[in-house]
Amino acid sequence: MRKKFYLLLAATAISSISLTGCGGEDEQKEDAYSGDGKLAISLRNLYFDDYQGGDSYIQEIERKFGVSLSFESYSWSQWEQQVSGQINGGNLPDVFHANIDSYNFALTYKFWAEEEIIKPLPSNLSYWPNIQKMILNTSNIQSLYVNGQLYGLPIAKSTTDYSTTFSPFTYIYRRDWAKQFGVYQENDEYTWEQFINLLNVFSTQLASSNRYALGDVEWGYPSIINFYKQVPHCFAYNEVTKQYVNNYTTPLYLQGLEMAKNFRNWGFYYPSQNSAADGQLNKEYYGNKIGVLYENLSYSNYETLKTMLKRSNSSNPYFNVDDATAIMKIKGPDGKYALEGTDNWFSMTFFDNRISDTKMYKILSILDWLLSEEGTRFSIYGFEDYDYIINDEGEIELVEAYWPKADDGSYAPKRNGAKYLRYLASLGYDTLNYDPLTNKESVEYLESWENEMKAALDRDELKVLKERPQVMWLTTQLKSQLSGLMRTTALNNVMKYVYGEISTLDEFCGKFGYPWPDVLAEINGAIGGY
Amino acid sequence: MAKTKIDKLPLARKERPGPSNRFGGFDVVLFIILLIFALLIIFPFYYLFVVSITPQEIYVNNPLTLWTPRVTFDAYKSVFNDSRIWGGLKITLILLFGGTLYQMFFTVITGYALSRNNWVGKNFVMNMILVTMFFGGGLIPYYILIKTLGMINTIWVMIIPGAIDTFNMLLMRNYFASLPKELEESAKIDGANDVQIFVKIFLPLSLPMLATVGLFFAVGNWNSWYNGMLFNSSQNLKTLQQVLQDIVYTPSSGIPNPGKIRIDDESMKMAAIFFTIIPMMLFYPFLQRYFVKGIVVGAIKG
Incomplete structure (x- = not known):
């Protein structure tokens, strides 16, 4: 009797604790303001590294837009768990980031959108022309629309060249x-x-x-x-x-x-x-x-x-x-x-659904400015007439006192928070060419290789391996649940064949029983035939 | 003057080796096996150290080496100049001392209370605590609980939830229960109250177990990273192990270039690892004798 009582009690305790997670947290986040009246915005991103804000460049942006920004970074090895914890725990920062390179991200994205975890961008983006242009140039952008709305900002690899369709x-x-x-x-x-x-x-x-x-x-x-x-x-x-x-x-x-x-x-x-x-x-x-x-x-x-x-x-x-x-x-x-093959983006900036429109507009305005010529220059060189000057020929000259050089003649590392902030919209491949901190020889060499490959593509001498977007972004049940596991198992069998543990191709092909036929039938039922 | 004939003095009788202390063939084999076993354990630490003092150009060309032809401590200089390491160390030391004391306090008093027979509901409490060894509420409820308690992005999240470790509490409880009841009875006759009995009689007699449990907690706190990773997003709250992970783990594929690309040599990674393990390695041997004794004693009586 006593044992039954304890068992029942334990079961009740566990159930009640577990059900704690089922409560929705749909309430709006109230806009908070710093002591000096600036709108507080929290940002978390994988690319912030150990940057925590507070430098003069970020202070300038905060002054210009009347905001107070807090920077936090994800860990490279655990970012998925951290994002998941914050989403499920209702503890998202105002703006967060996720890589969409996971093979099976389509269903997660759709779930976040439909469950109103992430906030859609305003349907009219004309107020933010640089962002609008970036989105219009995003490859495969239609896959990201859920019920006619775009639920985040695909981070462009480059804002000046959207033509790359292959990975290096x-x-x-x-x-x-x-x-x-x-x-x-x-x-x-x-x-x-x-x-x-x-x-x-x-x-x-x-x-x-x-x-x-x-x-x-x-x-x-x-x-x-x-x-x-x-x-x-x-x-x-x-x-x-x-x-x-x-x-x-x-x-x-x-x-x-x-x-x-x-x-x-x-x-x-x-x-x-x-x-x-x-x-x-x-x-x-x-x-x-x-x-x-x-x-x-x-x-x-x-x-x-x-x-x-x-x-x-x-x-x-x-x-x-x-x-x-x-x-x-x-x-x-x-x-x-x-x-x-690749799209011209592989990660997205998301907005917590609970933030106010005012806050979202503010963030979009900052990002739009950072994508403009003026903002880009600020994020790369810093303050005009301080970090750099524009000489009589109209060229940019860096001021040595604020751009010191290392012994090997290259510029010493210099932090500019605006550059980190710009990563919310662009990975900045477009700025590598004139960023004082990059090795120009390497940038030029990689660009020349890319141009050669683009030319080869035009001559039909380059085969680009790419899954069709229809199947990549398909969110049917079995495909979503099992394709990650199917891929891992298949690659395991590939290894086994190459290393002789599977001796014949017939035996190799025989390894693709359940769930392959079921998943393929589901895919073909949904999108086959075109 | 009479000479002392030293050569005539009776020699001390040589102690003949008895069967118990003879170093025979089996002992040689045993010695060799244990030596190999010891080397297998020591070698990774030794190798770690050797790589940490080896210049990059030598290491990458010859990674499997027993010693380096050129010793450099540049990696250690880089580690010591890295502000992330010192920030992480500060947090870890707070956890090590503050967290361990806090955990010891609650674990020991709970273990003591549950080892006494004189209160109603003891079994109920005991069973409720035992349940937590087998079942958990799940990560999401735990996250929500931590959030509700306002501990997100605070150092408290790495300390407060770990107040009582059930396994360690059971060790303490069993140890206290194994001490003679007469000690308590005679102390009471002498007029001691419960707190005095606990502090002046039972705690001093429990040093081996306290050292054991303390070591468990200390090692756990030194290695702590999970709660910090999950609940804290501030750079200032990263533990040493989280910092180490940042240094050792190099992301690949298409990362942007915020500043100049930072490339850590293997020696820097190894030096960082060595730096994080050395305090525990130094600390451990001094408590080991208590550690073994405590485990054995605590395991006898259930």
């Missing part, structure tokens, strides 16, 4: 080794045969010193299949049957899989590739252990690789990092380059 996930290699071993090709351009020959020569020449020809960043393995497959992830589209099919069992994917296995058997790949820790392959590359590395060569990653490679070879006075390493331009067996 590609190969960087040791050009100096290629030259040394006599396999270098002019302008770093390689046909498929030349690429295989280079890997062959690298693996032969490097084997005695425990170095390897090829490595993929952990999430990219086996990258070599990119030259064969049709889409990056689960759902390919069959143009003949007008149906979505399992990408991993298409003939093209299976060809690529066979080639990935060959690459491993031929000894091209770094041996522990399948169990490599986060960042390990990068370390191996700048540690002079790998000849070719597949990586996301964004400016920051590229610059990091170069800097670390330079540090690793600092004892060699003849080492020139720009000669030693370069992006490899490889054409696959079909004679085309292959890159993953």
Whole structure:
């Protein structure tokens, strides 16, 4: 009897505690004002790093717009949990940020919108022309509308060039080794045969010193299949049957899989590739252990690789990092380059649904100004006639006293809160070119590569791997619940095949039982046929 | 003058090794096994230290090394010059001393109260506490509770909710219960009240268990990061472990460039890790003898 009583009591206690979370918190947040009468706005973003506001640049923006801004950052390794905790706990800051690169974000976004967790942008954005322009230029923007409203601000990678449709996930290699071993090709351009020959020569020449020809960043393995497959992830589209099919069992994917296995058997790949820790392959590359590395060569990653490679070879006075390493331009067996497709944004700024319209308008006004020429200049250079002057030729000249230089002649780090704030609207790839803190050589080099790829796309020499937006943003039940798991399981089987744990392609294809047919049937039922 | 014939003095009788202290073949094998085991445990710390004093260009070219041809303490200079580390250390030290004392206080008095037989409802309270070892209310209700209590973005969220740890409280309770009841009875005859009995008799007799539980709490507080990560968003409230995570974890893919790109060498990461583990490593051996004794004693009586 006593046991039953305790059990009942415990169950009641647990239920009542658990149900605490079920209460809605739909009330409006009352606008709060700082002591000097400025509207208080709380901001939380992944890119704020350890910035906490309070510098003269932010003070100027606060004065100009009559606001008081508080900055808080998410942790890179736990931001999803932090966002989720704040949403479920009803503790969102006024403005927050989430990366939309998660494979299965569509349903979450729709849920946030329908449950009124996030606030829609005003339908008429003409009052904020820079924001309006940015949104109009956002690729695939229709996918973000829920019931005719846009529930957040897609953060542009660049506000001056919206044309990029591919990611810089590609190969960087040791050009100096290629030259040394006599396999270098002019302008770093390689046909498929030349690429295989280079890997062959690298693996032969490097084997005695425990170095390897090829490595993929952990999430990219086996990258070599990119030259064969049709889409990056689960759902390919069959143009003949007008149906979505399992990408991993298409003939093209299976060809690529066979080639990935060959690459491993031929000894091209770094041996522990399948169990490599986060960042390990990068370390191996700048540690002079790998000849070719597949990586996301964004400016920051590229610059990091170069800097670390330079540090690793600092004892060699003849080492020139720009000669030693370069992006490899490889054409696959079909004679085309292959890159993953992308939208011109991958993260969004959201607004807590409980904030007032006044506050939202204020935030939009600040962001609109930061996207203007004046605001952009302020966020990059600082105060006119203080941090910089405009000379008689109309050019910007930095004032040395406020832009001190380091020993190597580059500008010393300088913090400007306006730049952090601008990340709520743009990642600032457009400002890399004239930002005093970036390495211009690297920026120009990456731009020239991008332009070459754009030209190749125009000539139909670049294959862009991209899932169709219809299926990417589909929010049907099974697809939303299971596609993440399906992808993980499929990649596991890919690894097993490449490493010989699955011996035949038939056996590999046999691994795609439930839930694949059900999910594909659901997708085709919803959007198949067009 | 009579000479003392030293060589004639009777020699002290050599103690013959008995069967219990003979160092035989089995002991050699045991010694070797334990030595290997000890090396396996010590090596990661040693390696961590070696990497932390190795220049980047040497480390990346030869990451598996037993010693570095060139020693540099630049990484430690970077760590000591990093304001994030000192900010994190400040918070962690507050947790270590304030949090541990606070947790000890509540855990010990609860354990003591539940070890006494003289009050109504003891079993009910005991069972209610035990339930929390097996069931929790869930993360979201917990979040809402913390928010309702106004502890979001405060240091209190990392201290107050952990007042009583059920496992440690049970250890304390069992230990107190294992002490002779006659001690309490004779103290009462001498006129001591309950507080005096607890403070002057039971606490001094419980030092091994107090040290054990104190060590558990101290290590837990030193390693604390989860509540801070979930409930606090201010940079000023980050614990040392959160700062360490920021330093060690390097994000990839398309991050923007707010200032100049900050690139931490592996040695800097290792130095930061070493810096965060060294206090506990130094602290632990001094309490270890209490620690082992306390665990064993507390486990005997249920």
